[in-house]
Amino acid sequence: MKFSHSIQFNAVPDWSSYYIAYSNLKKLIYTLEKKVVQSGAKANATDPERSALLSDNVDTDAVFRRALDAELEKITGFYEKKEDELLKEVQQLLKDVEEYEMSTAEFADPNPYKGRQLRSSASSGFERWGAGTDVGRTEDGDDSDDDDDGPDGGADGANDRLLRGGSQRSANPNMHASVLSEAPSDMTFRRRASLAYSEDGDPYMNVIYDKRITLKKRAISLFVALRELKSYSQLNRTGFSKALKKYDKILQRNLKVPYIENKVAPAYCFQESTIKYLDENINKITLMYANLVTGGDFEEAKKELRLHLREHVVWERNTVWRDMIGIERKANAAHMGPLVGSSVEKRRLHGDDPSTTVYTKQLWTPMGHCTVPIWLFSSSFFILATIGIVFSVLLKVNIFDTPEQNNCFAMLVFVSLLWATEVIPLFVTSLLIPFLVVLLRIVRADEKPHERLETKAATKYIFSAMWTPVIMLLLGGFAVAAALSKYGIAKRMATFVLSRAGTRPRTVLVTNMFVAMFASMWISNVAAPVLCFSIIQPLLRNLPANSPFSQALILGIALASNIGGMASPIASPQNIIALENMHPAPSWGAWFFISIPVCIISILLIWVLLLITFNPGKNTTIVPIRAVKDPFSAVEIYITAVTLVTIALWCASHSLEHVFGDMGVIAIIPLVAFFGTGILTKEDFNNFLWTIIILAAGGLSLGKAVNSSGLLHTIAGHIKVMVEGHSLYTVLVVFCLMILVIATFISHTVAALIILPIVMRVGAAMEEPHPNLLVMGAALMCSAAMGLPTSGFPNMTAIMMEDQQTGERYLSVKHFISRGVPSSVLAFGVVVTVGYGLMKVAGF
Known part of the structure; x- marks a missing residue:
């Protein structure tokens, strides 16, 4: 606090x-x-x-x-x-x-x-x-x-x-x-x-x-x-x-x-x-x-x-806390505007506590008046009802030859619409997947003749798909990120680099962008922009209002954090989904061989774009960032050593496969090393992004169900016919362009959950199969979609940044459209040229 x-x-x-x-x-x-x-x-x-x-x-x-x-x-x-x-x-x-x-x-x-x-x-x-x-x-x-x-x-x-x-x-x-x-x-x-x-x-x-x-x-x-x-x-x-x-x-x-x-x-x-x-x-x-x-x-x-x-302090602080929360709720209520019509009635369940307020509406029926919750008349309810009707219709229409494929297609459309509209939380939709898989009897036995599994066997089958070594890898990445952030190691490293950037605007801008990219590799592209924005606060508050450099710096950090989401397997959830769909999964060394050059070239191109469009060096005086001068403590040295050892083992995972078996087993090392020694506590464990883990687990179970039902094979066969005669490079360009458009409007992770299994199957069914190449290219493009403020966590964080002096936001939607869309196109060009060449060299 x-x-x-x-x-x-x-x-x-x-x-x-x-x-x-x-x-x-x-x-x-x-x-x-x-x-x-x-x-x-x-x-x-x-x-x-x-x-x-x-x-x-x-x-x-x-x-x-x-x-x-x-x-x-x-x-x-x-x-x-x-x-x-x-x-x-x-x-x-x-x-x-x-x-x-x-x-x-x-x-x-x-x-x-x-x-x-x-x-x-x-x-x-x-x-x-x-x-x-x-x-x-x-x-x-x-x-x-x-x-x-x-x-x-x-x-x-x-x-x-x-x-x-x-x-x-x-x-x-x-x-x-x-x-x-x-x-x-x-x-x-x-x-x-x-x-x-x-x-x-x-x-x-x-x-x-x-x-x-x-x-x-x-x-x-x-x-x-x-x-x-x-x-x-x-x-x-x-x-x-x-x-x-x-x-x-x-x-x-x-x-x-x-x-x-x-x-x-x-x-x-x-x-x-x-x-x-x-x-x-x-x-x-x-x-x-x-x-x-x-x-x-x-x-x-x-x-x-x-x-x-103690009782006196608890009562007194509770009173102060109530007052603070009450003021905040009143302020929020002032911006809500009137609800639906004059017949809206505000009811309180327990006295005057605002947290127990329920909004209702009087509805007339032939049987008399009845009171219903106001959310039944919201747009979200109508969207949800429409999606439910589409789901019901698809269950009745026989589009495919077998009932499990029909049911699986209906479920795929249903969860895709829920994810795309976010009418309910994303992780809640993921929890629906195993429920529907068992209820609709979608999965089949892996052995021929692929008989439809009964509900008990289907339950074991689908839940086994939700916990895989990839999920363990995600947990290990969270542990590393939590330790680096909690003990200020990430901030220490960032300020060390930024303090040497000098005061030239263009140098400061590109240095901040590379720091954001590097931080995204290890503490995720969700936490990296938050860290970077906190570091540059002294710089921002000494710039004049509506300074072009402020806008270029904030937008540059956001775009670089998006690009950094492709830099390592733990940088973003879509990379975890990609690893699950790549057989065999590439080592960290192979991933870095492809992603690092793509990231560096993309950031340099975006940097030039920001310099041309913002001209940030004009009338700009910059306060240099000061490095943290405190010496490394024993705990920080221990955290750094464990992190470096873990990353080295991840990079050499293929060579050590006979020892560890999978990267997910190596991910246990930081979990035990940090939580076992008390460096991280159970509160830190509870603060993990469990919604992301549930979302990823639901996506893995969806991919397993689509594959088991035969639907993925059928869809891939139709797409194979459509792309037949086209080269591997053409297919890569088409898929990357499709993902770029889709991921701009919906979550990057959701786009990966829906499309990557199909990309993998299409790549495996081609005359010259290169499934890993197509999946890797598509995964990189998921992170490169950044044309709107809602296209990713870094963009959403950036657009909420406000000038402390004026209270106005630094950026608006037009900044993302005018710079974010061209940046996405530039990253797309790098992926399908430099990225494609590196993937071919790496043997994908």
């Missing part, structure tokens, strides 16, 4: 305005950075030799010190005031408890109350008095000591003292140390038979009981307040450290250490003696609570008070 969010979430709501204004300090840092950059740009324009002295032109240290001093004064003043209030309450509470002890001393001897039964509870301060006993006993069996003589005053006087205001705080400067050095009789309360509520209705006993409960509540409230004050000090000290660290990092200064030592550490609220004194008063309250409530058990008192603190 970012510290700006953490301080908001952990702050005491009533004190929120007295915490360090961390967000304002961040804005000030960015403003100072921009002034320094502008000053440097002017210096370069007039005298290049002055550019090295631009830090002297703007006295950023003085400006930032003034802001920090103001925050420190605010925090220290509030702390001293709040501490004074709370310590007065502590002294008053201790005094009231002592008076309470004195006022109840005459009841230490239970003889006047022989035969009277009093109820008590240890958790609420109640204790039992047994009838006919001579000595009062606490609930846990400890005997209570006798008290001194009777109280100084009656019940009314004691009650008046309870309600009286606090006493003045001692002016003694040594009070911090002297309070705890008092005589034990002043701090250690003698345990006795505590008074409880009288069943006989004794008024005096009832007043004593009420006073005890009041004292307990005051003790809990003070304990919570003192702990919150301690947290206030710690949180603000962390805020100063974080703000100074960010200032030093962004402006290349060394202000943190001297300011912390000379200003923050000597401040009263951050001194060790202050925190120690606060802890002493917390212990006083705990000790008092122990003698008043838990029969002198100090550890039990600590446990109860911490439980009260």
